[in-house]
Amino acid sequence: MHVMAGLLRDADGRVLLAQRPPGKHLAGMWEFPGGKREPGETPLAALARELREELGVTLQHAEPLVALPWNYGGHELLLDAWRVEAWIGEPRPLEGQALQWQLPALVDMAILTPADRPILQTLIEACSAAASGR
Numbered sequence: 088m089h090v091m092a093g094l095l096r097d098a099d100g101r102v103l104l105a106q107r108p109p110g111k112h113l114a115g116m117w118e119f120p121g122g123k124r125e126p127g128e129t130p131l132a133a134l135a136r137e138l139r140e141e142l143g144v145t146l147q148h149a150e151p152l153v154a155l156p157w158n159y160g161g162h163e164l165l166l167d168a169w170r171v172e173a174w175i176g177e178p179r180p181l182e183g184q185a186l187q188w189q190l191p192a193l194v195d196m197a198i199l200t201p202a203d204r205p206i207l208q209t210l211i212e213a214c215s216a217a218a219s220g221r
């Protein structure tokens with residue numbers, strides 16, 4: 088299973104998190120907006136569709152950040168995280184999910200789905216490398 092995750096950041100550098108709804112795997116935990124790639128879809132098309140369905144935004148530009156194989160109790164997935172650099176529209180919770188913007192360094196890792204913790208860490212390191220000109 089190939090799962091796309093979009094890391095949207097606002098002008099203050101805060102990242103958008105969405106809460107998984109009750110009744111689903113990892114309900115109540117926070118994740119990056121996204122979802123499963125469908126057969127025949129490119130990763131970018133899948134990411135654009137999920138962001139349109141979940142947040143009502145139109146993806147304009149995204150860059151791959153990290154793709155992480157993960158195993159949730161025998162359930163294998165490839166979590167493919169992209170930095171969403173530009174989009175049109177204000178993200179809205181179209182599926183009833185709670186949303187929050189948070190500075191990456193201030194996110195309590197314990198609220199994230201386990202697979203998202205190393206992804207957020209990768210984002211934090213990429214931001215600090217960019218800030219120091221490395």
Ligand SMILES: Nc1nc2c([nH]c(=O)n2[C@@H]2O[C@H](COP(=O)(O)OP(=O)(O)OP(=O)(O)O)[C@@H](O)[C@H]2O)c(=O)[nH]1
Binds near residue numbers: 090159
């Ligand atoms: N969308 C998304 N899914 C993630 C993230 N991190 C993570 O572990 N996952 C896991 O990836 C799997 C696929 O998520 P999904 O949102 O497409 O699927 P779902 O469980 O909501 O099911 P459904 O869309 O078929 O109803 C789930 O097991 C979910 O917990 C993330 O940041 N974004």
